[in-house]
Amino acid sequence: EPEVTQTPSHQVTQMGQEVILRCVPISNHLYFYWYRQILGQKVEFLVSFYNNEISEKSEIFDDQFSVERPDGSNFTLKIRSTKLEDSAMYFCASSDGLETQYFGPGTRLLVL
Amino acid sequence: SQQGEEDPQALSIQEGENATMNCSYKTSIxxxxxxxxxxxxxxxxxxxxxxxxREKHSGRLRVTLDTSKKSSSLLITASRAADTASYFCATDGRYGGFKTIFGAGTRLFVKA
Incomplete structure (x- = not known):
């Protein structure tokens, strides 16, 4: 069964460093998403992406964040200058329409 | 804001028992x-x-939806230790599809 994959599974970085989180969505899906979950809290929407542009973003998704689909398979989330509060699990998701989103296993980011 | 809120926050049951979790939300979905x-x-x-x-089944799962009360319930019948997990309800975005809003979740613990 096709699945969304994410790399790396864990990332530790120093405050102020840039990180790039990678996702490979399900191949025939057209809608892509990033969510984050701070430890012990709820899953929060960050951004959705369709037709090579951002469809919607939350207030969390400020100028430090950017997304890109650099080729036909990858979908990336970049955090330009990480802060301590960016420490969280980041989930990528994809869908073929406007209903079920399929989530990846997540990348656990720790900012020191 | 449109938000799913689950209750109870935590639930502990014996293997074989049924588990019921509830979710309420605020706006149309x-x-x-x-x-x-x-x-x-x-x-x-x-x-x-x-x-x-109004109701949907999938294996040991039964979900109900009452749009007049803006609530849903998830019933897991004949629970197993492997059902131990957090369960989240999630609603679609106001204009459909571009984001999913998650509640805080119910932590279910099934004792063997």
């Missing part, structure tokens, strides 16, 4: 979904129920 998350892991989609549906 197109669909409501339930997800499971094992500790520190990714999100697994369990079931989607559309706003024009």
């Amino acid at each position: 197109n669909n409501l979904q339930w997800y499971r998350q094992n500790s520190g892991r990714g999100l697994v989609h369990l079931i989607l129920i559309r706003s024009n549906e």
Whole structure:
């Protein structure tokens, strides 16, 4: 069964460093998403992406964040200058329409 | 804001018993979904129920939706130790599809 994959599974970085989180969505899906979950809290929407542009973003998704689909398979989330509060699990998701989103296993980011 | 809120926050039962979790939300929806998350892991989609549906079954799962009360319930019958996880309800975005709003989740512990 096709699945969304994410790399790396864990990332530790120093405050102020840039990180790039990678996702490979399900191949025939057209809608892509990033969510984050701070430890012990709820899953929060960050951004959705369709037709090579951002469809919607939350207030969390400020100028430090950017997304890109650099080729036909990858979908990336970049955090330009990480802060301590960016420490969280980041989930990528994809869908073929406007209903079920399929989530990846997540990348656990720790900012020191 | 449109938000799913689950109750109870935590539930502990014996293997073989049924587990019922409830979710309430605030605004109109197109669909409501339930997800499971094992500790520190990714999100697994369990079931989607559309706003024009009242009840849906999938294996040992039964979901109900009452749009007049803006509430949903997830029933897991004949629970197993492997059902131990956090369960989240999630609603679609106000204009459909571009984001999923998650509640805080119910932590279910099934004792063997």
